[in-house]
Amino acid sequence: MIATIITIHLFFATVYLVIKEPEVVVKNKKVVLDYARVSLGVLGLLLASGIASLTTIKSAIMPQMNIVPWQILIIFFGSAYICGSLDASGVLKLIAYKFASVSKNGKRLFINLVLLAGILTVFTSNDIVTLTLTPIIVYISQYTNINPMPYLIAVFFASNTWSMFFYIGNPTNVVVAQAYSLNFMEYAKLMFFPTIVAILTSFFGFYFKYRNILPGKLNIAFIRENSRVELQSFIKDTKYTFLSTGFFVLFFITIAIGDLIGLQLWKSILLFSGIYLLLNTAFSDVLSERDEIVVEIGGFEYNLTFLFDTVKRVPWKMLPLVLTFFVFVHIFTRFGITRYVGSLFNFQNELIATIITTFTTAFAANVMINQPMTIFFAQAFYKKPINYAMSLIVGSNIGGNITLIGALAGVMWSRILKFYGIEMNNKIFVRETFFVALLVLFTTSIAIYMVYML
Known part of the structure; x- marks a missing residue:
């Protein structure tokens, strides 16, 4: 006790x-x-x-009810390394320039970016899309001299909403699908309508929130005048950019069809992390702009600074945080707290059960991060009706839009923005997302109830 x-x-x-x-x-x-x-x-x-004990820590990341925490760690940190390497190639700056050039006004840019984020998320994962599009939005704002906040918030929220369509959209979806033994099509059938409702609610919520501050026209002349010279310096090495982009496209396709070919998400990410590690090593001497880490190989000096810079872009400091919460979840289960919490979720009215479960899990994600939270509640809801699983999926995805610690991507996203000189703290984030997040949780709960009753 x-x-x-x-x-x-x-x-x-x-x-x-x-x-x-x-x-x-x-x-x-x-x-x-x-x-x-x-x-x-x-x-x-x-x-x-x-x-x-050390055994407890080891057990905390081992398989539990078909849930494998160590695979989640590979998915998250591997994705960060791959996307950071792609950004280092300069191709995202080029894409941002082209994207801004074809968007005639701020509202069209807003719609285009949200749709792009959503479509990409459907076929990959929310973390990958957030990591890929954030630099693009920052570069667009620099080229067009506009406020990036509406676009950053809407795209971040979209990636954590469209991610509910398929279970490859978010590692937490995989946790729930495994816990309830749902295959790809069973999951998609259950979550299709609730996800549509969440998408529409969030899109119109943010559109009406930001409609008066979105620029009427984008300063295309500003883009062309100020970027012509910079474009020449975007691509540091043509061969590296070509290979980096090519491998990313292949990576994207592999993730999209991974379920069809029987290749698990974590294996795909581990494979391509290794490929990018080799690629960055091979081109490090060419791309290094400083001489901080130089080694002698066969009588020749080889500069590994670029390689170490790409590795350092991964937020490794988050590893002990995630590991600690996994340990807490494991201890809670051992002490019977998980089972006790599960016993509290026994409601006579299924609509009330769905709403309370959705809101509880969403806010719980902001206390213990969505991945450990999902493992905790997946165990607590063991053998409960499917609407509990659906509510948990919504809570784990939308919960990441309430505060920055609701999901690993939120913490990493704020660090990426800091890298580009944009302040994003919990106070700013909650102010921008809280009302829309509550609205999405409520409307999506109703949608879950309708699907469950039908």
């Missing part, structure tokens, strides 16, 4: 510190307790108290 109480207190303390990121003074130096330091500290406390 004491161990359970300590674990719960440590869990909420972790959530608070991750959101707050307080500063402490150590030897007259300010040290920020970011999510990596907090997570490692909490893991240390769990180990020191005897509540967890």
Whole structure:
């Protein structure tokens, strides 16, 4: 009992510190307790108290009810590396320029970007689309001298909404599908109508929110005048850009047809992460702009700075955070908390059950990140009716649109924007998305209930 109480207190303390990121003074130096330091500290406390052991940590990422957490880690960090490598080639800047050139006004650009994000998400995954399109939107805003915020928010929300169509759209969908033994077509049949409702609600919600600040016309002359010279410097090496783009297209196709050819998503991402690692190594000497990491090979000096720069773009600091939450979920299950929470979800009215489950899981994602949250509730809802599974899917996807810590992509997205000099914190994000997120959760809950009753 004491161990359970300590674990719960440590869990909420972790959530608070991750959101707050307080500063402490150590030897007259300010040290920020970011999510990596907090997570490692909490893991240390769990180990020191005897509540967890190294075996516990290992078990936390091992298969549980057909759910495999370590595969989720490969999917997330591998996707980040692949997309970061593509951006390093310069091709996304070129795409952004071309895309802005054909969009005559801000409203058309808004519609085009949301549709592009949605369609890409249907065939790949939300994380990949967010990582790929974010730099493009930033570059477009630079070329056209417009406010990127409406486009960034709408595209981020769209990628976390269209992702519900198929289970390849989000790793959390895979978790629920595995837990309920749903195949590709069974999943798609259940989630088609709720996803359509969510898409329409979110699109019109953001369109009406931003319609008065979207520019009437894009300054195409500004683009052409200021980008003609820059375009020559976009592509650092033609061969590398060609190969990087070609492999990404192949990667995109492989993910889209992976279910048909029996190739799991994590295997596809692991394969192409290896390909990009080799590609970046081969071209590192040509593309390196600094001499920070130079090694001697066979009497020749080889510059590996570019290779290390692409690897550093991956948000590795998030690894201890995710691992810590997986450990918490595993401990909760061991202590019986998961089973107890599941017993609370017994409602006589299925509409109320659907609405409460959708909202509860969505907000729970913002307490424990959507992947661990989904594993937790998938175990808690074991053998419950299918509408609970559908609500969990919606909660895990839309929950990532409420705060930045609702999904791993949100945290990484804010770091990417910081890389480009755009501030995105929880206060800004919640202000922009909260009302639309609540509206989407409610309308989609109604849609789930209709599908379930029919």
